[in-house]
Amino acid sequence: MREKSEHDFALQEKRPSGRNHPLLSFKEFALLKHFLSPYKSKIALAFLSLLLASSMVLALGSGLRYLIDNGLVEQTSEQLPTILTYLGMAVGLLALGSFGRTYYVAWLGERVANDLRREAFQHILQLEVSFYEQIRIGELISRLTTDTSLIQILVGTSVAIAIRNLLLLSGGVIMMISISTKLSLYCLAVVPLVIIPIVLLGRRVRHHSKLSQDRLADIGGYIDECLNQIRTVQAFNHEAIDKLIFRNYSENAFAAAVKRSRARALMAAIVMTLVFSAVGLVLWLGALDVASLQLTAGDLSAFIFYAVVAAGAAGSFSELFGDLQRAAGATERLLELFSFPISAANQQQKRSLPITSRGILAMHNVSFAYPSHPERAVLKKVTLSVAPGENLAIVGPSGAGKSTIFSLLLRFYDPQSGSIYVDGMDIKDASVQDLRNRIGVVSQEPALFSTTIYENILYGRPNASEEEIWRAAEVVKLGDFLSILPHGIHTVVGTRGVRLSGGQKQRISIARAVLRNPSILLLDEATNALDAESEQAVQNGLKHLMKTRTTIVIAHRLATVLNADRIVVLDQGEIKAVGTHAELISHDGLYRRLATLQFADSIALSRGMDDSLLKQA
Ligand SMILES: Nc1ncnc2c1ncn2[C@@H]1O[C@H](COP(=O)(O)OP(=O)(O)OP(=O)(O)O)[C@@H](O)[C@H]1O
Ligand SMILES: [Mg+2]
Numbered sequence: 001m002r003e004k005s006e007h008d009f010a011l012q013e014k015r016p017s018g019r020n021h022p023l024l025s026f027k028e029f030a031l032l033k034h035f036l037s038p039y040k041s042k043i044a045l046a047f048l049s050l051l052l053a054s055s056m057v058l059a060l061g062s063g064l065r066y067l068i069d070n071g072l073v074e075q076t077s078e079q080l081p082t083i084l085t086y087l088g089m090a091v092g093l094l095a096l097g098s099f100g101r102t103y104y105v106a107w108l109g110e111r112v113a114n115d116l117r118r119e120a121f122q123h124i125l126q127l128e129v130s131f132y133e134q135i136r137i138g139e140l141i142s143r144l145t146t147d148t149s150l151i152q153i154l155v156g157t158s159v160a161i162a163i164r165n166l167l168l169l170s171g172g173v174i175m176m177i178s179i180s181t182k183l184s185l186y187c188l189a190v191v192p193l194v195i196i197p198i199v200l201l202g203r204r205v206r207h208h209s210k211l212s213q214d215r216l217a218d219i220g221g222y223i224d225e226c227l228n229q230i231r232t233v234q235a236f237n238h239e240a241i242d243k244l245i246f247r248n249y250s251e252n253a254f255a256a257a258v259k260r261s262r263a264r265a266l267m268a269a270i271v272m273t274l275v276f277s278a279v280g281l282v283l284w285l286g287a288l289d290v291a292s293l294q295l296t297a298g299d300l301s302a303f304i305f306y307a308v309v310a311a312g313a314a315g316s317f318s319e320l321f322g323d324l325q326r327a328a329g330a331t332e333r334l335l336e337l338f339s340f341p342i343s344a345a346n347q348q349q350k351r352s353l354p355i356t357s358r359g360i361l362a363m364h365n366v367s368f369a370y371p372s373h374p375e376r377a378v379l380k381k382v383t384l385s386v387a388p389g390e391n392l393a394i395v396g397p398s399g400a401g402k403s404t405i406f407s408l409l410l411r412f413y414d415p416q417s418g419s420i421y422v423d424g425m426d427i428k429d430a431s432v433q434d435l436r437n438r439i440g441v442v443s444q445e446p447a448l449f450s451t452t453i454y455e456n457i458l459y460g461r462p463n464a465s466e467e468e469i470w471r472a473a474e475v476v477k478l479g480d481f482l483s484i485l486p487h488g489i490h491t492v493v494g495t496r497g498v499r500l501s502g503g504q505k506q507r508i509s510i511a512r513a514v515l516r517n518p519s520i521l522l523l524d525e526a527t528n529a530l531d532a533e534s535e536q537a538v539q540n541g542l543k544h545l546m547k548t549r550t551t552i553v554i555a556h557r558l559a560t561v562l563n564a565d566r567i568v569v570l571d572q573g574e575i576k577a578v579g580t581h582a583e584l585i586s587h588d589g590l591y592r593r594l595a596t597l598q599f600a601d602s603i604a605l606s607r608g609m610d611d612s613l614l615k616q617a
Contacts, residue, residue: 049100109156
């Protein structure tokens with residue numbers, strides 16, 4: 001299980017705490033507007049449907065009034081058929097409007113969430129690799145799924161309800177005034193009483209919503225980490241502890257959600273109480289007016305119908321505010337995601353590298369420290385040039401900075417000082433796509449995707465032909481292995497290649513880099529999981545390829561690098577010596593030490609075999 005580093009907390013610290021104003025901020029609103037603006041016609045349709053549905057609800061009230069005064073009170077049935085026909089038409093239009101409203105508004109919600117997810121994903125793909133050292137992947141997943149869903153709910157439901165309620169409220173109020181100004185004034189007097197608690201309590205709801213979302217994201221992060229390392233979890237019997245930790249996360253999320261719900265419930269209760277007490281009061285006052293013949297029974301019925309519609313609309317605003325606040329929290333978090341700058345390498349429009357790559361590489365006085373540990377120099381004034389077609393090896397103790405050199409060549413990071421040149425151009429000025437196009441890399445940890453072997457190799461050059469893929473597979477001698485698989489090259493390898501052996505994963509990774517047909521091939525401990533014989537076979541396969549392209553091989557096993565044109569000895573970020581195996585053995589202390597340790601083993605081994613042979617004899 002990975003321990004929590006300070007970076008995990010760094011992001012949590014970066015999370016903005018719930019702001020004080022209850023609604024969407026201008027920036028959050030602008031984000032939503034940006035995503036809604038392409039769909040003006042759909043918005044218009046949704047709005048028209050809303051208008052239709054709401055006006056029909058209001059028309060029902062007039063129908064009711066007419067029915068009571070002309071049908072029931074007068075006790076005649078002459079006009080009933082006409083009234084009922086109108087009512088029936090109103091109901092039909094109401095159905096039509098409701099359909100349009102539900103459909104178009106939901107469409108908008110899904111569309112916006114979809115676009116938002118797509119753009120957020122596109123954005124995070126371009127962030128610096130160091131960003132991923134600071135965040136838990138599970139959290140990112142949560143932001144892309146949960147937060148966008150919240151916005152979908154906002155756009156796809158809440159806004160529509162808000163508009164509908166706004167129409168019902170204003171229409172209802174107008175009708176109320178037309179029936180009795182006096183009663184309406186009594187009703188309007190309580191409006192501030194409703195609005196003030198909404199605003200005050202709304203702040204609390206928003207604050208709790210944000211906390212609740214953060215706790216959910218924590219859960220996502222933990223699940224992701226735990227399941228990704230499931231073998232370690234089980235091998236170390238860590239399940240019980242993980243269960244406890246998870247329960248903790250889960251309970252925290254529950255507690256946060258309960259606090260949020262309590263705040264919402266409180267708000268709803270207070271608002272409802274105020275609204276319906278007012279309606280009761282008005283009903284009583286109205287009854288007095290009917291008794292003194294100032295109002296008809298139909299008037300009062302219609303008035304109460306409108307008052308209930310308007311009050312219901314006003315009351316559900318409190319619910320809406322809750323949704324709005326949850327969505328505002330989500331928008332805030334997504335905005336935060338968009339605010340992480342895309343990597344410098346991806347940013348500017350750069351010049352292209354020379355069209356034909358010769359695979360010339362040079363590092364000049366390169367010094368580098370990782371952004372998370374700026375005080376610790378990992379590379380110190382490294383100067384190195386590699387000729388086209390050269391086969392260079394880098395050896396040195398663990399942590400010397402070997403893999404870091406590859407990261408810099410790929411421009412995952414920029415050195416603090418010094419420059420790196422590829423085909424004669426400073427890579428800072430070159431297009432990063434161009435740069436990476438001419439590099440084929442096999443990283444220290446083989447990185448396979450949970451698809452077929454075929455697709456994994458194809459990853460190196462998506463437009464390669466099937467024949468080229470088979471040729472790449474042949475270079476790394478995959479043939480024997482593929483023939484024993486049920487679906488051959490089309491066998492699925494499982495998440496990150498779990499269904500393969502370490503050596504098989506490595507060979508597929510090499511095949512992928514080979515398929516890329518790069519002018520510069522970077523192999524980071526690419527064959528260390530292979531037995532000596534298979535390694536020899538892969539090296540033979542790579543041999544003729546390596547003749548025509550620049551290759552840098554990192555290896556601990558010196559047998560791997562014996563045939564390199566030159567070997568660089570790196571120690572604590574500094575180049576200690578450069579030369580062929582023979583030269584280094586005679587001149588360099590560190591190399592000699594490494595070599596004696598490794599070859600002493602094999603000498604002892606061969607001696608042991610001699611002894612046993614002697615004994616047998
Ligand atoms: N992403 C990172 N953030 C901070 N420090 C890092 C990072 N990656 C590596 N380091 C540190 O940089 C130093 C060099 O690491 P590097 O991976 O280049 O070593 P290496 O020579 O490839 O070692 P090995 O042979 O074990 O693979 C190490 O001290 C390591 O702890
Ligand atoms: Mg390494």
